[in-house]
Amino acid sequence: MTYEITGRTRLGCLLGTPVTHSLSPMMYNESFRLLGIDRVYLCFDTKNADLGALVQSLRQMDVFGFNLTMPDKERILPFLDEIDPAAQMIGAVNTVKNENGRLIGYNTDGVGYMRSVCEAGCDPSISEMTLLGAGGAAASIAVHAALDGIPALHIVNRHGRSWEKALCLAETITRNTNCRADVTDLADNAAVQDCLAKSRLLTNATSVGMSPNEDTTPIADSTWLHPDLLVSDIIYNPRQTRLLRDAAAQGCRTLNGLYMLLYQGAAAFRIWTGQDMPVEEVRKKYFQ
Numbered sequence: 001m002t003y004e005i006t007g008r009t010r011l012g013c014l015l016g017t018p019v020t021h022s023l024s025p026m027m028y029n030e031s032f033r034l035l036g037i038d039r040v041y042l043c044f045d046t047k048n049a050d051l052g053a054l055v056q057s058l059r060q061m062d063v064f065g066f067n068l069t070m071p072d073k074e075r076i077l078p079f080l081d082e083i084d085p086a087a088q089m090i091g092a093v094n095t096v097k098n099e100n101g102r103l104i105g106y107n108t109d110g111v112g113y114m115r116s117v118c119e120a121g122c123d124p125s126i127s128e129m130t131l132l133g134a135g136g137a138a139a140s141i142a143v144h145a146a147l148d149g150i151p152a153l154h155i156v157n158r159h160g161r162s163w164e165k166a167l168c169l170a171e172t173i174t175r176n177t178n179c180r181a182d183v184t185d186l187a188d189n190a191a192v193q194d195c196l197a198k199s200r201l202l203t204n205a206t207s208v209g210m211s212p213n214e215d216t217t218p219i220a221d222s223t224w225l226h227p228d229l230l231v232s233d234i235i236y237n238p239r240q241t242r243l244l245r246d247a248a249a250q251g252c253r254t255l256n257g258l259y260m261l262l263y264q265g266a267a268a269f270r271i272w273t274g275q276d277m278p279v280e281e282v283r284k285k286y287f288q
């Protein structure tokens with residue numbers, strides 16, 4: 001299929017910093033090409049940008065939408081006309097749709113994550129979950145796990161920068177969904193072990209284990225991991241973190257963050273186009 005940029009081609013983009021490593025342009029442009037959709041997607045580094053002015057320009061240029069990565073997922077909120085209820089609970093937006101000049105914000109990180117674990121055979125409605133981290137990605141996963149029916153969620157974070165955020169997140173989830181959420185200090189070994197013993201799903205949403213710190217793991221003792229746990233790490237660089245290697249050695253099933261990345265993109269694609277992203281083709285070409 002030919003794929004020509006014409007006078008009618010509409011623009012979408014990723015805003016944040018850094019953006020040069022992003023797989024999003026390949027993922028979306030290949031999908032537009034395969035489906036014959038006259039759109040193009042680029043990355044813009046916002047390091048030295050006035051985000052409000054930039055968003056106003058994108059609105060005037062009638063972009064079809066845009067994604068946000070760090071640090072703009074929270075900074076974008078005041079510049080939007082409407083925010084989807086789940087994104088409001090999360091307090092961050094990674095996808096914006098331009099609907100006739102109105103900018104509407106969504107958060108698809110947790111949607112993508114839940115699709116990836118469901119595909120790996122996890123039934124959220126019967127599984128207690130331990131979630132390591134309370135940063136941006138963790139908040140989205142926590143809210144979407146709760147909305148998808150996880151009955152109990154144990155948020156584990158160190159007593160640091162995100163501690164208050166973790167408490168607030170647990171309170172918001174328990175108040176607004178059918179999920180009971182609690183918070184545990186990562187340094188409390190007995191309590192962490194207890195959370196893991198009750199859980200069927202463990203998610204690392206901290207940056208511990210990410211390149212170049214590939215020898216680090218957020219779980220102090222790998223014998224706490226039991227074979228009934230699906231152990232997932234949302235890190236995808238490296239593909240197999242130390243946590244996943246330790247988990248496999250304990251007989252656990254494991255999952256890395258690559259499919260979360262693919263499926264959060266697929267969810268954004270559907271919001272923008274109303275169509276399913278050709279995930280199999282994109283997966284084969286860019287997500288091995």
Ligand code: NAP
Pocket residue numbers: 070109132133134135136137138157158159160161162163186205206207208210218234235236257258260261262264
């Ligand atoms: P973030 O908002 O900065 O949150 C980082 C989290 O990790 C916080 O809870 C932080 O705790 C915790 N943390 C950092 N260093 C730690 C340490 N040494 N010990 C214990 N906890 C530590 O970052 P984010 O955007 O949520 O991203 C987190 C990870 O997810 C990154 O590796 C990112 O690449 C990955 N990610 C993957 C996808 C995907 O699609 N697969 C999407 C988004 C993010 P404190 O704040 O209390 O320090």
